[in-house]
Amino acid sequence: MSKNGSPETAQVAILLGSDSDLPVMKKCLDSLAALEVAYDIVVASAHRTPGRVAAYVDRCETAGVQVFICAAGGAAHLAGAVAAHTTLPVLGVPLAVPPLDGMDSLLATVQMPPGIPVGTLAAGAFGATNAGILAAQILSLADPALRERVRESRLAMREKVLVKNARMRAELGLPEEG
Amino acid sequence: MSKNGSPETAQVAILLGSDSDLPVMKKCLDSLAALEVAYDIVVASAHRTPGRVAAYVDRCETAGVQVFICAAGGAAHLAGAVAAHTTLPVLGVPLAVPPLDGMDSLLATVQMPPGIPVGTLAAGAFGATNAGILAAQILSLADPALRERVRESRLAMREKVLVKNARMRAELGLPEEG
Amino acid sequence: MSKNGSPETAQVAILLGSDSDLPVMKKCLDSLAALEVAYDIVVASAHRTPGRVAAYVDRCETAGVQVFICAAGGAAHLAGAVAAHTTLPVLGVPLAVPPLDGMDSLLATVQMPPGIPVGTLAAGAFGATNAGILAAQILSLADPALRERVRESRLAMREKVLVKNARMRAELGLPEEG
Amino acid sequence: MSKNGSPETAQVAILLGSDSDLPVMKKCLDSLAALEVAYDIVVASAHRTPGRVAAYVDRCETAGVQVFICAAGGAAHLAGAVAAHTTLPVLGVPLAVPPLDGMDSLLATVQMPPGIPVGTLAAGAFGATNAGILAAQILSLADPALRERVRESRLAMREKVLVKNARMRAELGLPEEG
Amino acid sequence: MSKNGSPETAQVAILLGSDSDLPVMKKCLDSLAALEVAYDIVVASAHRTPGRVAAYVDRCETAGVQVFICAAGGAAHLAGAVAAHTTLPVLGVPLAVPPLDGMDSLLATVQMPPGIPVGTLAAGAFGATNAGILAAQILSLADPALRERVRESRLAMREKVLVKNARMRAELGLPEEG
Amino acid sequence: MSKNGSPETAQVAILLGSDSDLPVMKKCLDSLAALEVAYDIVVASAHRTPGRVAAYVDRCETAGVQVFICAAGGAAHLAGAVAAHTTLPVLGVPLAVPPLDGMDSLLATVQMPPGIPVGTLAAGAFGATNAGILAAQILSLADPALRERVRESRLAMREKVLVKNARMRAELGLPEEG
Amino acid sequence: MSKNGSPETAQVAILLGSDSDLPVMKKCLDSLAALEVAYDIVVASAHRTPGRVAAYVDRCETAGVQVFICAAGGAAHLAGAVAAHTTLPVLGVPLAVPPLDGMDSLLATVQMPPGIPVGTLAAGAFGATNAGILAAQILSLADPALRERVRESRLAMREKVLVKNARMRAELGLPEEG
Amino acid sequence: MSKNGSPETAQVAILLGSDSDLPVMKKCLDSLAALEVAYDIVVASAHRTPGRVAAYVDRCETAGVQVFICAAGGAAHLAGAVAAHTTLPVLGVPLAVPPLDGMDSLLATVQMPPGIPVGTLAAGAFGATNAGILAAQILSLADPALRERVRESRLAMREKVLVKNARMRAELGLPEEG
Numbered sequence A, B, C, D, E, F, G, H: 001m002s003k004n005g006s007p008e009t010a011q012v013a014i015l016l017g018s019d020s021d022l023p024v025m026k027k028c029l030d031s032l033a034a035l036e037v038a039y040d041i042v043v044a045s046a047h048r049t050p051g052r053v054a055a056y057v058d059r060c061e062t063a064g065v066q067v068f069i070c071a072a073g074g075a076a077h078l079a080g081a082v083a084a085h086t087t088l089p090v091l092g093v094p095l096a097v098p099p100l101d102g103m104d105s106l107l108a109t110v111q112m113p114p115g116i117p118v119g120t121l122a123a124g125a126f127g128a129t130n131a132g133i134l135a136a137q138i139l140s141l142a143d144p145a146l147r148e149r150v151r152e153s154r155l156a157m158r159e160k161v162l163v164k165n166a167r168m169r170a171e172l173g174l175p176e177e178g
Helices: A019-034 A050-063 A078-085 A103-110 A125-140 A144-171 B019-034 B050-063 B078-085 B103-110 B125-140 B144-171 C019-034 C050-063 C078-085 C103-110 C125-140 C144-171 D019-034 D050-063 D078-085 D103-110 D125-140 D144-171 E019-034 E050-063 E078-085 E103-110 E125-140 E144-171 F019-034 F050-063 F078-085 F103-110 F125-140 F144-171 G019-034 G050-063 G078-085 G103-110 G125-140 G144-171 H019-034 H050-063 H078-085 H103-110 H125-140 H144-171
Strands: A012-016 A039-043 A067-073 A090-095 B012-016 B039-043 B067-073 B090-095 C012-016 C039-043 C067-073 C090-095 D012-016 D039-043 D067-073 D090-095 E012-016 E039-043 E067-073 E090-095 F012-016 F039-043 F067-073 F090-095 G012-016 G039-043 G067-073 G090-095 H012-016 H039-043 H067-073 H090-095
Touching (some): A012 A019, A012 A050, A012 A125, A019 A039, A019 A125, A050 D144, A067 A078, A067 A103, A067 A125, A078 A090, A090 A103, A090 A125, A144 G050, B012 B078, B019 B125, B039 F144, B067 B125, B078 B103, B090 B125, B103 G103, C012 C019, C012 C050, C012 C125, C019 C067, C019 C090, C019 C125, C050 C078, C067 C078, C067 C103, C078 C103, C090 C103, C090 C125, C103 D103, C144 E019, C144 E039, D012 D019, D012 D125, D019 D090, D019 D125, D019 H144, D039 H144, D050 D078, D050 E078, D067 D078, D078 D103, D090 D103, D103 E103, E012 E050, E012 E125, E019 E039, E050 E078, E067 E078, E067 E103, E078 E090, E090 E103, E090 E125, E125 E144, E144 F039, E144 F050, F012 F050, F019 F067, F019 F090, F050 H078, F067 F078, F067 F103, F067 F125, F078 F090, F090 F103, F103 H103, G012 G019, G012 G125, G019 G039, G019 G067, G019 G090, G050 G078, G067 G078, G067 G103, G067 G125, G078 G090, G090 G125, G144 H019, H012 H019, H012 H050, H012 H125, H019 H125, H067 H078, H078 H090, H078 H103, H090 H103
Parallel strands (some): A012 A039, A067 A090, B012 B067, B067 B090, C067 C090, D012 D067, D067 D090, E012 E039, E067 E090, F067 F090, G067 G090, H012 H039
């Protein structure tokens, strides 16, 4: 049921403004996969294929998708365009493109007018990872098992900090942290 | 049950970094009230009262609060501090304080590291309104009646655009839009 | 034929993201009126009324409108949304809204992806005036009488500089420029 | 008649502030060539060769050129200098030069005073492509065949999004989009 | 001989992009007057009256003017346009205009390409005052009496700091500085 | 002994680039006074009175001053100039001056080269208050009574948050926080 | 006693938001080592391990650590989080992470609210070096031998400028400076 | 007489904040050499060697140097520090250093307070070249032969534009410009 690759089986639908956004957005797929959240992902430009964006959003809404994640760069309107077509939660990931390298993408994604919210994550790879996690947190409100996986993932992340701390101290020739 | 003013009865908990943030954040209360979402709201500074923030977040989580909204200005860490203490969805509203007037608040709220997402809204009043709506959208995933109110509110917003359009055209002495 | 207030009689269609944009955009109406270019103007938000934007653009295209002018603030997507629905020339006026005061509007309007151009004017009132003039310049390519009015307006502008120069020098107690 | 390389046969005249701008601006030549719009292109600096800029603009205007495209970096005055010498439509492409990498070029191109519009495209390569397309859109108002080519190019662009979408989904091991 | 108001008697020629620049630029006239440097001042827009700018610069050069001061806002090209027409020293004062309030003016003035320098002063009133002083410093290289006045003015400025210091300490109820 | 107004009796020396900086910097005096830290304060410009700055720093160092606080706006070099003349800790407060309103002051204060640190506080009034507190924290390392006052002040600040929280909730008609 | 690697023997405690911050922060360790200041260093994220940060700060405070240095990037809250838990002096080093490359880190570190100061150093490697030196300057107020080492280090730095000057002049074929 | 490498024989004195500034500033030496202007150049940091800066400025002033050129990065105070010690014209070249890459250097150089002007050139290599040319333009006011060389250099620059234009057109397969 919970299989990637179709709005009918996915909980999260991801729209990329361009296929060149995939390398960074793979981090989003990774964070969804790690939390066992099913997703669909399409390339659909707010500017080049506005009808496709609207049609895909409608199909997703009918199919039961619950959260949208939109990633784009420059005058990054994709998240806003999706938010204009649905009242489901929409998350935006501003991607950096040269030469302004993300400040344009961030402002074009986050500065939405009253009535049409886009929950915006950090510009670039950090935001790609976090969009997946925030989508999972939202879905977990009605899914105790997912809620548990989100919590465990947070705890694992804490363990990793300790491991890195130990490694760094060893590298510096310092004693183990007491 | 769904009464404002206590984590035990609220679905959304709002934290303000300072009571001076209230005038702008009243727009958030308004958008929650209009959608009949119960909220609690406290002043709790990430920097001046970090223990209080953590304790309040814990109490909210136990009490069944589902979404946090955090508003702060300057080195706006409040949303990040809340997100560090919970795996529930956290929304951030960057508020403008002089002299940098919101760019600092926006970047300090949105640029979170991987693992700890904050869904960030627009700087200032637009973001205050939208945080309430996004929280309602998230809650509506498990609440069909709220989902319907969110949809109706969107439709009402559309009507308002038409009314404003008619008024503007009348003011300009133009015929009614055909 | 050339009457304001309907796509059927207008050469230029103006879309405002909000009726609060009118005070600044009156400068655009003034520059079109001074050059005797017929326009229609509507409030139509890319985010609150995306269907309305698309329908209005279609109607304009059918009716023979030749240039679109779009004014919006914040995550100013209106010009991009119009450009996504037409291959007619689209001009964008980024309007300043607090607290970021126009930098967000400018970047969200101008930084369009390849394939979907928006000819962007200055942020604020200067851009409002200039959008009207650039629209007239474009229309004048096929309208020698308009071309002449554009040229005369440029010359009149030059005269005005001289008048202001004379007035300033008088105010400073300097002799007339030799 | 419609041959590149002379104002007498070109519809669009392109001015580069420096020959080092050519690699990026080749994208502009490509978009004009794809739409079969004839152009002339010269290196002519607003600062190093102001007389040459004025003379070339005059010659172009006499020869029947209809649109100017100007590309420059830094204190990018070239588009403004051309716009000061003609009432034909002028499009500006802000090019990124170190160390400020395009923010200076963008502001110096777009923030024109009332009376002298420059239709500004995105900073860098995206804007180079789009300047060619916007010029073609402007010319197409009086050229139905060109209008058709512009429309077809838009449709082809849409097809390309679908192809890229399919390729991306295959790469991710996802089923074809239903 | 050294009278204000004509290039023939002035050492410094001041160009304002608009008469609305005068209130701020009066500070420049004040600093020149205090140092007894004769100036001429005209309104001459690089964009609205490019021919006038070139003609005025030529006349000034013939008449023996030695330094140009140019003040403009937005896409502030005036100093660059003057520098393109002369090899005399050109100083630029970026003036703040809404909504970007001077960052555009500063970058458009200072980021000149190699070969055409503009010595740029601070944005706004500070730069207006300083342009007059820097012009005087330049002229003083060949004018020992002016050099002396510049030095005395610097010393007087130092005295004023001491007076302000004493007044502030008195206001705070502190003893005189020992 | 611990009296304000002379380097000989003060622990902290405050330098203002201009007497117009006093209204904002009164917040610094208030925070020092509240913690019973004796200060001297002078107007001394890094640019207008560089010798005075050096002489005052030398006198302070001889007299036993332990911390410097420097406040300036624009190309705010005062803290850097003081840091260049002493190896005592130097704190910088960037003050906002029009038109760039503090971003220039912040960068000119904080971006010091390796070897000459300036501990920089927030731009404007927040930084003025905090410079006083950080100076007290530094001095408190060798002064247990001051350390205690700093701690109590922090606790009092926490109480004030609770009072403001109660007032806000009352104003909103919410019950007391449980 | 004065050994690196434990709060019990260190005077300065360094917190890194991530182990990837170490390469830049090695410059901080170098400047502390050169001045013979003992430090402890841990990886402890304000967001991923908030409890660990608080516990480590408490342990350090009990153990007699006197100064904290915190380095983080993006929405860099680490220094603020530490400052919220202690009244000891806290220094912040904003580290650059892509794509915004340090402007976000700087604003999130420095723009602290009144009451909770963070003495902020330059973004990146310069700030890393300077945090170590400023910590030493603070500690030296109560440690005459350290004060002497700080002074000698400053003098040595001056010598190095002279050596580099001589080398540069030789490279340029210029005579020794007279 | 006019030999490089000593204040006694130089007309222009160049101060670098660091020897790492030389590679970019070689462009300044080149432009001075091309115009046969004698210079001296030293490494002298406003922060690390403030006394050396003051002493060198005094020596230069006594020796008859006429113009100062100062290049520095980050909180670039060098030009301001020199301007504080002399009433001779001071030119500033803001150099880019990571991670803020020149915006900090530009603002710290140009935003000088009233009374102490620094004529600021573009950030980076363009400004390095132009500082040499502006210095020559200033000196040429009293040196007709130099004035002639400056003019010829400008003309040669124009020729180079034409050569580059021809080369570019050939590369593109376009006919020679008519």
